[in-house]
Amino acid sequence: MLPPAIADYLETHRDENLRLLMELLRFPTLSTGPDEPTRACAAWLAGKLRAMGFSVELAPAGAGKPNVIASAVVDPSKPTLLIYEHYDVQPPEPLNEWLSDPFEPVIRDGAIYARGSDDDKGPLAAYLACLGAYKAVTGTFPVNIKCFFEGQEEIGSPGLEGFFLEHADELAADAAVISDSGFFADDVPSITYALRGLVYAEITVTGPSADIHSGSHGGAITNPVNALARILTAAQDADGRVTLPGFYDDILPPAPEELADWARLPHDDAAYAASMGVGALGGGERGLPSLQRRWSRPTFDANGIVGGYTGPGAKTIIPAKASAKVSMRLVPNQRPEKIADSLRRFLADNTPPGVQVSLQFHSNSRPVLLATDSPAMTAAKDALADVFGRKPVMIRGGGSVPVTELIQRILGLDSVLLGFGLPGNNVHSPNEHFPLDQYHRAALCLATFLANFAQGGGHGR
Numbered sequence: 001m002l003p004p005a006i007a008d009y010l011e012t013h014r015d016e017n018l019r020l021l022m023e024l025l026r027f028p029t030l031s032t033g034p035d036e037p038t039r040a041c042a043a044w045l046a047g048k049l050r051a052m053g054f055s056v057e058l059a060p061a062g063a064g065k066p067n068v069i070a071s072a073v074v075d076p077s078k079p080t081l082l083i084y085e086h087y088d089v090q091p092p093e094p095l096n097e098w099l100s101d102p103f104e105p106v107i108r109d110g111a112i113y114a115r116g117s118d119d120d121k122g123p124l125a126a127y128l129a130c131l132g133a134y135k136a137v138t139g140t141f142p143v144n145i146k147c148f149f150e151g152q153e154e155i156g157s158p159g160l161e162g163f164f165l166e167h168a169d170e171l172a173a174d175a176a177v178i179s180d181s182g183f184f185a186d187d188v189p190s191i192t193y194a195l196r197g198l199v200y201a202e203i204t205v206t207g208p209s210a211d212i213h214s215g216s217h218g219g220a221i222t223n224p225v226n227a228l229a230r231i232l233t234a235a236q237d238a239d240g241r242v243t244l245p246g247f248y249d250d251i252l253p254p255a256p257e258e259l260a261d262w263a264r265l266p267h268d269d270a271a272y273a274a275s276m277g278v279g280a281l282g283g284g285e286r287g288l289p290s291l292q293r294r295w296s297r298p299t300f301d302a303n304g305i306v307g308g309y310t311g312p313g314a315k316t317i318i319p320a321k322a323s324a325k326v327s328m329r330l331v332p333n334q335r336p337e338k339i340a341d342s343l344r345r346f347l348a349d350n351t352p353p354g355v356q357v358s359l360q361f362h363s364n365s366r367p368v369l370l371a372t373d374s375p376a377m378t379a380a381k382d383a384l385a386d387v388f389g390r391k392p393v394m395i396r397g398g399g400s401v402p403v404t405e406l407i408q409r410i411l412g413l414d415s416v417l418l419g420f421g422l423p424g425n426n427v428h429s430p431n432e433h434f435p436l437d438q439y440h441r442a443a444l445c446l447a448t449f450l451a452n453f454a455q456g457g458g459h460g461r
């Protein structure tokens with residue numbers, strides 16, 4: 001249970017906590033951009049944490065943007081909670097679609113508009129607000145706290161695995177919490193307990209040594225664009241099943257109770273299709289409910305394709321090369337290395353004569369499945385129920401948060417994904433926003449979670 005004085009403090013300091021979030025949003029911390037704003041933001045975060053009594057270190061993964069690592073030991077006999085968030089953001093482009101400057105937060109219709117307001121600075125600021133309330137009211141925290149605020153999550157956390165291996169002692173904890181996730185629907189508090197992994201590859205098909213005349217040579221020379229299209233098409237059969245050899249071999253199917261829970265979620269395929277601007281849900285494997293296709297089945301999707309002549313009018317060529325970027329989303333217990341190998345074998349078997357195929361891998365991450373019965377998980381479920389007035393639903397996510405898997409594999413902790421994002425908040429899109437009420441309730445919920453966790457779980461369910 002949350003001490004009433006903490007709740008009162010958060011209620012009477014809403015303006016201050018909103019200013020905190022606005023300051024954080026003003027740093028244009030693009031992980032793809034220059035270092036300076038990121039360094040300035042890391043220093044700002046370090047300042048806020050030091051003022052609350054944390055010892056803080058700024059440490060980049062490899063040559064990357066700094067990570068903020070902070071630690072406050074209040075009592076070595078108490079458990080330690082590791083908080084992960086990221087303070088970098090996606091590029092704001094296309095800028096002309098924003099109704100206001102992405103890095104000058106504005107409040108409209110009860111929501112704060114800025115890049116990063118939902119993903120992930122809103123939740124990060126809610127942690128600062130929550131910790132600040134404890135510090136101001138009690139002079140301490142209810143448990144030992146470690147913070148890891150990452151500076152380049154949005155570009156796939158390069159170098160983070162090595163960083164975790166190096167800093168494993170420093171990051172050691174009894175439980176971990178991450179709020180880089182969201183509600184299933186606006187009024188449906190949710191905890192995410194599984195995420196898909198990713199293999200991201202670029203397939204390049206090369207043919208003749210230069211673009212050549214499609215009249216003189218068409219019919220004799222293999223066309224790389226045609227060949228690439230055939231390869232991509234062959235990767236799925238008519239029922240939407242991926243044809244890569246052994247692709248489905250290692251999958252751990254969801255438990256029957258999970259499938260039953262998902263079927264009860266407030267989800268409507270037609271409404272979902274309409275919200276995406278499509279008339280039907282034709283992706284993935286025929287005959288499976290769409291939530292299963294998004295959460296517990298793997299995918300093969302071309303993300304982009306280039307090749308040949310794409311300028312105005314006609315240019316009659318057989319192009320010299322073509323390439324496609326491909327993402328494969330993986331589910332428990334698939335392994336990226338095995339899937340990468342499976343793609344290699346598929347390409348070897350499906351490359352027509354007269355062209356060469358080369359393969360480059362850009363990133364990969366393992367899928368993750370988290371325990372749902374830990375004391376921290378119970379503390380989070382009860383906190384959501386207390387603050388949002390409704391027992392949370394347990395959901396999976398189709399995307400990847402690679403750090404979750406690293407925390408599990410390297411630190412030995414199953415994170416609690418206690419997120420507050422809402423489906424309509426335009427994450428990664430123009431006009432990203434976060435409702436102010438959701439922000440303040442997030443801070444209250446995190447404070448309640450901390451109190452529950454310190455008391456050894458939740459209400460003892």
Ligand SMILES: [Zn+2]
Pocket residue numbers: 086119120153180
């Ligand atoms: Zn994020």
